[in-house]
Amino acid sequence: MKKTLYLKFILAYFIFSVFSFIIVTTFVPSMTRDRLVREKAEHLYIEANRISDTYATGLYAREMDLETVKSQLDSLAVYLDSIIRIINPSGSLVLDTDSPLNVEQVITIENFDPTATGGSYYMVNTFFDNFEEEVLSVFSPITSGYKVKGYVVIHCSMAEIQESCNNMLNISYITMAILLLLSLIILIFFTEMVYIPLRKITHATEQYAAGNMHYEFQVESDDEIGYLAACLNHMASQIAGAEDDQKKFIANVSHDFRSPLTSIRGYLEAMIDGTIPEDMHGKYLNIVLNETERLTKLTNSLLSLNNLNTRGMLLDLTDFDINSVIRSTATSFEGTCRRKTIAIEMILTGDELLVHADMEKIQQVLYNLLDNAIKFSHHDSIIKVETFVKNSKLFVSVKDTGIGIPKDDLKLIWDRFYKSDLSRGKDKKGTGLGLSIVKEIINCHGEHINVVSTEGAGSEFVFSLPVGG
Numbered sequence: 001m002k003k004t005l006y007l008k009f010i011l012a013y014f015i016f017s018v019f020s021f022i023i024v025t026t027f028v029p030s031m032t033r034d035r036l037v038r039e040k041a042e043h044l045y046i047e048a049n050r051i052s053d054t055y056a057t058g059l060y061a062r063e064m065d066l067e068t069v070k071s072q073l074d075s076l077a078v079y080l081d082s083i084i085r086i087i088n089p090s091g092s093l094v095l096d097t098d099s100p101l102n103v104e105q106v107i108t109i110e111n112f113d114p115t116a117t118g119g120s121y122y123m124v125n126t127f128f129d130n131f132e133e134e135v136l137s138v139f140s141p142i143t144s145g146y147k148v149k150g151y152v153v154i155h156c157s158m159a160e161i162q163e164s165c166n167n168m169l170n171i172s173y174i175t176m177a178i179l180l181l182l183s184l185i186i187l188i189f190f191t192e193m194v195y196i197p198l199r200k201i202t203h204a205t206e207q208y209a210a211g212n213m214h215y216e217f218q219v220e221s222d223d224e225i226g227y228l229a230a231c232l233n234h235m236a237s238q239i240a241g242a243e244d245d246q247k248k249f250i251a252n253v254s255h256d257f258r259s260p261l262t263s264i265r266g267y268l269e270a271m272i273d274g275t276i277p278e279d280m281h282g283k284y285l286n287i288v289l290n291e292t293e294r295l296t297k298l299t300n301s302l303l304s305l306n307n308l309n310t311r312g313m314l315l316d317l318t319d320f321d322i323n324s325v326i327r328s329t330a331t332s333f334e335g336t337c338r339r340k341t342i343a344i345e346m347i348l349t350g351d352e353l354l355v356h357a358d359m360e361k362i363q364q365v366l367y368n369l370l371d372n373a374i375k376f377s378h379h380d381s382i383i384k385v386e387t388f389v390k391n392s393k394l395f396v397s398v399k400d401t402g403i404g405i406p407k408d409d410l411k412l413i414w415d416r417f418y419k420s421d422l423s424r425g426k427d428k429k430g431t432g433l434g435l436s437i438v439k440e441i442i443n444c445h446g447e448h449i450n451v452v453s454t455e456g457a458g459s460e461f462v463f464s465l466p467v468g469g
Contacts, residue, residue, distance in 0.1 A: 002383075004238065005195065006195050009195075010187075013183060013184070013187055016277070017183075020176055020180065024172055024173060024176050028172050028176055029169055031446065032168050032169060032172075033161070033162070033295070036164055036165050037122075037124060037136060039426065040136060040156060040161055041121070041122040041136060044082065044122075044136070044138040044154045044156060045121050045122065045140065047076070047080060047154065048138050048139070048140035048153070048154050049140045049152075051073065051076070051140070052140040052141065052142045052143075052152045054154050055069045055072055056086055056142040056150065057144065059086070059095075060142060060150065061144065062174070066095065067101065069086075069095060070095055070101055073095065074275045076097075077098075080156075080159070081156070082154050082157075083096070083097055083098045083154070083156075084096075084097045084153075084154050085098075085153045086142070086151070086152055086153075087109065087110045087150055087153055088149075088150045089114070089148060089150060089151070090108070090112070090272070091108050092106055092108045093106075093108070093109065094150060101140060105234075111128050111129075112128055114141075114151055117139060121138060121139055122136060122137060122138045124158065125137075127153075127313070127430045131155070133157075133158065133159070135157055135158055136156040136157075136158055136161065137153055137155050138156075139151050139152065140152040140153075142241075161304075174290070174423050176338055192398070193221070194225065197226070197229065200217050200218075200219055200229070201219070201225075201228065201229055203231060204217045204233075205232070208236050213237075213239050213240035214236075214240050215236065216236075217229065241317040257295065258297070260291035260292070260294050261291075263287070263288075263291050264288050264291050264292065267284045267287060267288050298433070315357070315358040315444060317356055318356070318358075318359060319354045319355070319356050319469060320354065320357075320468070321352045321353060322355045322361045322362070322394060323348045323352060323387065324351050324352070325351075325362060325363050325366065325417075326346060326348065326366060329363055329366045329367050329370060330346065330370065330385065332367070332435075333370055333374055336374055340377070341380045342374055342377055342380075342381055342384075343382045343383070344370070345382050345383065345385070346386075347384065347386040348385075348387050349389060352469075353389070353394065353469065354468035355465045355466065355468045356465075356466045356467070356468040357465050357466070358441075361441045361445075362441070362465065364437065364441065365437075365441050365442065365463065366396070368434040368435070368437060368438050369398040369438065369461050371434065372434060372435070373398055373400040373459075374400075376400065376402035376404075376459075377400045377401065377402035378401070378403075381402065382401065383398070383401075384398075384399045384400075385397070385398055385399075386399070389467060392467055393464045393465070394464065394467050395463070396465070397460060397461070398462075399458065399460040399461075399463045400458045400459055401457065401458040402458050402459065403456065404453045404454050404459055405459055406455050407455070413435050413451065414435055414436060414439045415436065438463075442463050445465065447463060447466070448463065449461060449463035449464075450463075
């Protein structure tokens with residue numbers, strides 16, 4: 001398209017120009033000439049009929065003499081800028097305004113034939129070779145007693161008609177030139193407003209097809225082409241972001257898998273080659289077991305996140321008691337809380353509170369949030385879990401008084417594998433996928449989750465669910 005579209009418009013403009021020139025120079029001159037001849041003939045025919053009905057009829061009826069008729073027709077001929085003749089059917093001239101009267105000398109027009117007009121009342125020729133150049137000759141019969149006594153013939157020079165025709169043709173040529181100029185201006189506008197933006201868009205698509213998703217271009221336009229360019233830029237930026245996320249994802253997965261695998265291999269090699277004495281094998285086998293648990297947890301988290309992305313809307317929605325799920329989930333952390341002397345305080349609305357959601361996935365959300373709260377809380381602290389209903393929505397709050405989240409990290413905590421600087425050394429078993437899974441599950445339910453955190457003071461996560469029943 002980049003190489004042919006503009007050439008097509010140039011070719012179309014060239015064809016339009018050629019055909020316009022051919023039409024104006026071929027058909028318009030003959031049409032204009034015929035129209036002017038016809039109009040002039042109609043005008044002269046009216047005058048010829050008047051002469052035939054008055055002066056010529058009076059002359060043949062001997063009511064007017066030849067000198068009087070000649071004098072009247074001479075004046076009319078000057079007015080009409082024409083030659084007026086009265087001709088007998090035999091072709092002999094009775095009167096000619098272009099010549100003085102001479103009754104003694106009879107002038108005859110050779111081969112005179114009034115039917116030569118072919119059913120019309122005028123003809124354009126040399127009038128039976130009587131003139132050296134073409135003239136317009138208009139016939140009007142002179143009748144008396146149902147017989148044709150003669151003819152009134154008015155001759156008009158074609159030079160005058162041709163001059164008028166040329167003047168009109170000049171107007172046509174000027175009009176054609178103006179139209180071609182306007183069409184050229186339209187072509188220039190098309191080049192600036194359509195073709196050049198299309199070239200930019202085409203070049204951009206070629207760059208994107210080649211894998212250069214960071215290529216940027218700009219089209220200054222408020223129409224559909226500008227909107228298309230903006231959408232293409234946005235699409236490319238989204239794809240580029242997705243590619244960057246994918247690279248980051250692969251790098252994080254590789255790192256998180258490589259670390260425990262390296263530890264496992266190192267300890268096992270050390271036990272095999274005797275670096276670690278046999279009486280210490282039990283200790284390091286427990287470390288290896290912890291690393292395998294870390295790998296298992298990471299793998300399960302990846303599978304959960306993948307299932308949420310591919311089948312996120314396939315939820316097993318039922319009505320269940322959220323208070324009961326909160327109590328059972330909190331119970332599973334009893335041992336961990338005892339070791340860190342952490343208390344979980346539950347402020348639940350009512351003995352039973354029904355919600356409409358997927359129970360297993362909401363239990364996973366609560367588990368991840370409580371796991372993070374315990375992980376980043378100090379010893380001898382309290383974690384509060386609260387439920388409340390507002391505007392037909394249930395809100396669940398998990399609040400701790402731990403290390404908190406830095407302000408710059410709040411928008412990044414939902415990203416996969418993201419770990420803030422404060423959390424990196426806190427728990428090496430963390431995968432950085434817990435909050436991503438939480439976010440995906442809540443989004444699948446069409447609900448929202450928010451976080452409020454102050455560094456050094458703790459964090460509060462609040463998510464909503466539709467009330468059941």
